Amino acid sequence: MVLSRALLSLAAVHLLAAALAAAPASGSIRGRVLLLREPGPVAIRPSVAELGMPRTPEAPDRRRSVVYLETAPQRAFEEHGGARARLDQRNESFVPYVLPVIVGTTVDFPNSDRTYHNVFSLSKARRFDLGRYGRGQSKAVRFDRPGVVRVFCDIHSHMSAFILVFAHRFFAVTDAEGRYRIDGVPSGTYTVVAWNDGQERETRTVQVNEGAAAELDFVVR
Amino acid sequence: MTGGRVRTFVLAFALSGGGAFAAEPMSLGGLRLTLGGEVSGSLSPRDRGFFNDTGYERNPLHLLRLRLTAELRAGERLAGLAEVRSEDLAAPRVYALYVRVRPWSRRSFDLQAGLVPPVFGAHLRRSYGPDNLLIGEPLAYQYLSTLRADALPATPDELLGQRGAGWRTNYGSAPAAPGLPLVSGVRWDAGLQARWHGERVEAAAALTQGTLSQPRVREDNGGKQVSGRVAWRPLTGFVLGVSGARGDYASDRSATSAVVPASCCRQQAWGADAEYSAGHGLLRAEAVWSAWGVAAWRAPLRARGMSIEGRYKLMPGLYVAARACRLGFSRLTGAAGTMPWDAPATRLEAGLGYSLRRNLVLKAVFQHNARDGGRRRPRNDLGAGQVLWWF
Numbered sequence: 001m002v003l004s005r006a007l008l009s010l011a012a013v014h015l016l017a018a019a020l021a022a023a024p025a026s027g028s029i030r031g032r033v034l035l036l037r038e039p040g041p042v043a044i045r046p047s048v049a050e051l052g053m054p055r056t057p058e059a060p061d062r063r064r065s066v067v068y069l070e071t072a073p074q075r076a077f078e079e080h081g082g083a084r085a086r087l088d089q090r091n092e093s094f095v096p097y098v099l100p101v102i103v104g105t106t107v108d109f110p111n112s113d114r115t116y117h118n119v120f121s122l123s124k125a126r127r128f129d130l131g132r133y134g135r136g137q138s139k140a141v142r143f144d145r146p147g148v149v150r151v152f153c154d155i156h157s158h159m160s161a162f163i164l165v166f167a168h169r170f171f172a173v174t175d176a177e178g179r180y181r182i183d184g185v186p187s188g189t190y191t192v193v194a195w196n197d198g199q200e201r202e203t204r205t206v207q208v209n210e211g212a213a214a215e216l217d218f219v220v221r
Numbered sequence: 222m223t224g225g226r227v228r229t230f231v232l233a234f235a236l237s238g239g240g241a242f243a244a245e246p247m248s249l250g251g252l253r254l255t256l257g258g259e260v261s262g263s264l265s266p267r268d269r270g271f272f273n274d275t276g277y278e279r280n281p282l283h284l285l286r287l288r289l290t291a292e293l294r295a296g297e298r299l300a301g302l303a304e305v306r307s308e309d310l311a312a313p314r315v316y317a318l319y320v321r322v323r324p325w326s327r328r329s330f331d332l333q334a335g336l337v338p339p340v341f342g343a344h345l346r347r348s349y350g351p352d353n354l355l356i357g358e359p360l361a362y363q364y365l366s367t368l369r370a371d372a373l374p375a376t377p378d379e380l381l382g383q384r385g386a387g388w389r390t391n392y393g394s395a396p397a398a399p400g401l402p403l404v405s406g407v408r409w410d411a412g413l414q415a416r417w418h419g420e421r422v423e424a425a426a427a428l429t430q431g432t433l434s435q436p437r438v439r440e441d442n443g444g445k446q447v448s449g450r451v452a453w454r455p456l457t458g459f460v461l462g463v464s465g466a467r468g469d470y471a472s473d474r475s476a477t478s479a480v481v482p483a484s485c486c487r488q489q490a491w492g493a494d495a496e497y498s499a500g501h502g503l504l505r506a507e508a509v510w511s512a513w514g515v516a517a518w519r520a521p522l523r524a525r526g527m528s529i530e531g532r533y534k535l536m537p538g539l540y541v542a543a544r545a546c547r548l549g550f551s552r553l554t555g556a557a558g559t560m561p562w563d564a565p566a567t568r569l570e571a572g573l574g575y576s577l578r579r580n581l582v583l584k585a586v587f588q589h590n591a592r593d594g595g596r597r598r599p600r601n602d603l604g605a606g607q608v609l610w611w612f
Contacts, residue, residue: 052331
């Protein structure tokens, strides 16, 4: 996966960005990711063996995008560990649909449904299988390698989510209007990537100046 | 449709819908069409004991199976569903074709009409590749007994003479043909079905043309089958079910020398099933008791099939599984003495599954089969492998 390569490459290229580490002054990047195509409804694999209408699961919010710096100052790679995040299982859907975290983060997977769920991933960045557990129970996984982790439920094939594990902290997830903001970015020129629904959608370059907010919009077709 | 055309069609569809998910729904003037499918290829040495033959004279351990399913939805309360299958690239067959209706939006009550899924038992609704822990099937849902719907034995000796030869039985002047399983796993029945479910209880009933062992699109004996199942979930991950079915299985055109009174030949069956899962383990057990009336003598022919199976995930993507089955038959007296009317059979199957991707699974199994008597090889041990891909 392209994004996976990009995230993994962060660790390799961070020395090249070391020169930027000497620049303490910072600014921010903000803007909007505009999706030209409305994401379709969740695709539930048709099952002719059901004896009646299956439950309608909660639709995942596939409009959320993640914007991140392709390269980052070296000191950003030293800010790891200890963080905690949550990926809920609710109405036969993972909430949120996309969860960006920094390396070293532990993600909790609570089950808020009345049925069993079985969270698992076969992604190279993190393979795990939490087994079946019921309502009110939660299990956790720590993510120590950057990359894209695709998460599924072994019982409900329509359930899926993305965990994006970054080696630095310069990323943001868009809000309901598609807006994002990345703060504390040292002055310099950066390649910024907009990611949506499993793919890198657009890559652009931006200049960040001390105390200023660089505007950068993306259009995803 | 020719084999070549089937290949082209399936390949084109697979490529277009590739990936880990069902193809995105397509809008068709207010309707929503969703497609799904499954391709599985199994390979094993020849089953010289014919333990794995199905009613279509194929062997699940040595089979290329293509399945294409479609759902056309009109809102939240009406849908049409269909499944087409091709086995070993033969002409596709319609396996399921029915309409699903939810009459009241606030009640968990559904009606299905057409070629509908069976309500009896639990295995048939999870016989798809990803749900079947192994490659073979439980004996009760696959093994062919020596009883036929289209040719009835005239005497006990005629029936006993066929013991252990269910894949190819001979009665009277009828040409040799496969016998009946307790419950057919290779085709579904046509009729009307209703299902209600609450928080912990689910109840389903159906009125169909054929019977469990002989599902039919068009009835051929003037009788209908009534079947039902009640399932109870006392705990999350724990399901108990009981099932029953009753219907006329023999064709009016049965070739027999016996006098066949109307509705003499009825199949009655009871089933019990249980499933428990927690953590990385899963355990299932199922029992089927069946009795078939025959024209030539009063006592029905009884059979019982038992199976227990389990799975444990060793690590992400890798599991081990095993199943033990036993099929027994009631005793019948003939000139040679009293004995089970068909040769009892035992199957032990164990293996593992490994997911290369979420929707690409490799399975490898070892299967031991034994038959207590009969004309054909009493034992057969087989190894088999399967590649399974679904979307």
